[in-house]
Amino acid sequence: MSNKVIAIVVDGMRFDKACEALGFLQHLVETNQASLYKVKSELPSLSRPLYEVLLTGTPVSENSITSNQAVQLSTEKSLFHLTKENGLRNGTASYFWVSELYNRAPFHFIEDREQEDTSKPIQYGKFYWDDDYPDSHVLMDAEALRRKHDPHFLYIHPMGVDAKGEAFGSESKEYREQILKIGSLLAQLLPIWIKEGYHILITSDHGMSETGNHGGITDGERDVPLFIISPKVEPGVYSEVVPQLAFAPLVCELLNIEPSNKMISYQLPGLKGNITI
Template identity: 65%
Template sequence: MNKVIMVVIDGLQYQVASTQMGYLNHLVELNKAAYYKVKSELPSMSRPLYEVLLTGTPSSVNGITSNDIQRLSTQKSLFHLTKENGMRNAASAFYWVSELYNRAPFHKVEDRQQADETKPIQYGTFYYDDFYPDSHLLLDAEVLRRKHDPHFLYIHTMGVDNTGHIYGSDSKQYRKAAINMDSQLAELIPAWIKEGYHIVITADHGMNTDGTHGGTGNDERDVPFFIISERVKPGYHEQVIPQLAMSPFICKLLGISPSEAMIEYDFSGIMV
């Protein structure tokens, strides 16, 4: 079955994911998941990196160069590609994702809940407050999954990023936010595995000790990449993966061709 759940944990630093996310690392230790480090694109800001993750194109190509650019993407995203290939897709995500692929600007009343198979994102639940609880967001996603059975489900949480901005990455609050996210995923992942999904868990960018991101430091650019799939060799991998590899890799998992703008990368452990 070619179905993928992609979880993007906004603002999750690689080092904190490695030391605080006990359940996900447990799966890696037991050879039930693979773990890589990803080097994010620049600028290490949210909206530009949503576009990178979903279209496999850098800011110099796609033009989404800052958080303040409010317009539809000009690139083919994973949503466009799945729709073109007769697949269903869904997203439970921050409203900037809706603005990139369905409509800009975002209308709170009209766009929070979406169900339109003619749009790139066919089914969606979108939030607009940074402090929207991750527990609610994950439940929104699970409702979409059970109701619409999407081939590609995109889940994007904000709690870790919001906590990092308030307290910085070297804080008990930030580490606790990562632990809480790990615990909430631990409630859902076993069912996803049982139902045969390929599961990808990553982040857009990291976080520095000042509670910011956008620059070139490792704290801001190094993010985790967990993969639960029989098509990837489990365990810890030393190879650092470019973030541009994400979209074409997910296309492989889905069994569809990448867009012409995507660049396919070969990295260790891939058996697709």
């Protein structure tokens, strides 16, 4: 069984709208080829703090990334650190805040746009900084990294859904259309990745309110989807709400590496082998 993972974090994609609009993924769920969970995001429901949550499995009270204005390197051990320490390759196509968390802060827009340095936590990276940088380009940046460097852990982070949500609100035509676009792009790439044996996770950092903001405690701001395509996870729709802190140790389980000692222990419903992560 492969130990390669592709994780797609669609920024700002709330649970209910993703369930309505991601038709191909829902087809995979309906035909017992994927599983679907609801994840409750950590607080605050903001991007930079939740990138850190997803990638280190630590809450903001421990990791100090408490706001979007926390422009600093993380002091925690991320999935990038862990893959590197275990002799695995990693790569990402992401918003530049991810680079600032793990490679260098502040971001240098010329020098840090493309990164290839196996001595750093993020070994191979392509980063963007305009919120309206096309999701199609982010996904193709990631696919180019995958084909060139064959990473064991590939982290993909498109921003278009968040940008439309903040501009027009979660009930808008524009927000739904952007999720539909992501669904169409994934429908083109997922069959390739599935055929090549990847474990695939699709989730979000936070949701979006009807008025186009996030950071608070409402379900619309906190509830996000987690789709999993993996032979290690039983297909189906699960009702148990998954804590967002469980994402990082789940990736470690799929990569077959030890999680950090700060990651939580959590029994993911449907994980085969009755293994606690």
